[in-house]
Amino acid sequence: EPEVTQTPSHQVTQMGQEVILRCVPISNHLYFYWYRQILGQKVEFLVSFYNNEISEKSEIFDDQFSVERPDGSNFTLKIRSTKLEDSAMYFCAMQGPTEAFFGQGTRLTVV
Amino acid sequence: DAKTTQPPSMDCAEGRAANLPCNHSTISGNEYVYWYRQIHSQGPQYIIHGLKNNETNEMASLIITEDRKSSTLILPHATLRDTAVYYCIVRVEGGNNRLAFGKGNQVVVIP
Numbered sequence: 563e564p565e566v567t568q569t570p571s572h573q574v575t576q577m578g579q580e581v582i583l584r585c586v587p588i589s590n591h592l593y594f595y596w597y598r599q600i601l602g603q604k605v606e607f608l609v610s611f612y613n614n615e616i617s618e619k620s621e622i623f624d625d626q627f628s629v630e631r632p633d634g635s636n637f638t639l640k641i642r643s644t645k646l647e648d649s650a651m652y653f654c655a656m657q658g659p660t661e662a663f664f665g666q667g668t669r670l671t672v673v
Numbered sequence: 674d675a676k677t678t679q680p681p682s683m684d685c686a687e688g689r690a691a692n693l694p695c696n697h698s699t700i701s702g703n704e705y706v707y708w709y710r711q712i713h714s715q716g717p718q719y720i721i722h723g724l725k726n727n728e729t730n731e732m733a734s735l736i737i738t739e740d741r742k743s744s745t746l747i748l749p750h751a752t753l754r755d756t757a758v759y760y761c762i763v764r765v766e767g768g769n770n771r772l773a774f775g776k777g778n779q780v781v782v783i784p
Contacts, residue, residue, distance in 0.1 A: 566716075593769050605717060605760075605774040617769050653716050660766055661707070664716030 564588045568654050568665035575672055578643050583668045585637040585654030593657035594637045596629065597664075598622070598650040605653070611637065644672045676700070677761045682779040691748040693778055695761030698742040705766045706737060706744045710757040711777070717760065720746065724766075751782045 685691040
């Protein structure tokens with residue numbers, strides 16, 4: 563199974579700080595996604611990204627969130643001013659021809 | 674907005690076949706049935722998917738009823754490492770289509 567790499571694996575940040583979560587994509591995969599999972603809750607879709615632009619986003623993905631591929635390789639999720647309720651596991655995913663592959667996640671803790 | 678119904682939890686005996694049911698009575702003609710699992714807050718892992726024919730791979734078998742309103746994921750010889758939350762999801766294959774996770778079925782394999 564192709565591997566999707568996310569960094570960091572765990573990040574602790576103070577409320578109000580900016581965080582950037584990174585994902586190294588699988589080559590030749592064109593569709594990228596971010597999901598999050600608050601502890602004990604279900605996996606929630608945040609945003610999908612295709613051809614260097616957002617193709618769909620959920621209600622959760624407000625103005626505090628942004629995504630980009632700054633260097634054509636890494637895929638990043640930025641949270642501008644973190645809130646306590648942003649604490650969650652954040653998963654990056656890549657869509658292949660038939661199935662999606664997920665990274666192991668970044669555990670974000672906002673204190 | 675999950676379109677499937679699964680039991681919230683089930684136990685199965687190590688070494689025995691585990692049969693995981695899923696109802697998807699409103700599935701559309703072009704939607705596939707996908708199965709993913711999540712082991713202890715790791716990233717979701719693809720298992721198998723199918724349209725209408727039964728499918729088998731190295732991980733599991735997928736049995737879809739003729740009317741496509743329900744399906745069963747079969748783990749032929751459950752091991753302790755199969756303990757996970759299993760998600761049944763319906764979606765169009767490939768392309769820019771996000772996965773809509775429900776609460777899934779917490780499967781515990783008992784020694």
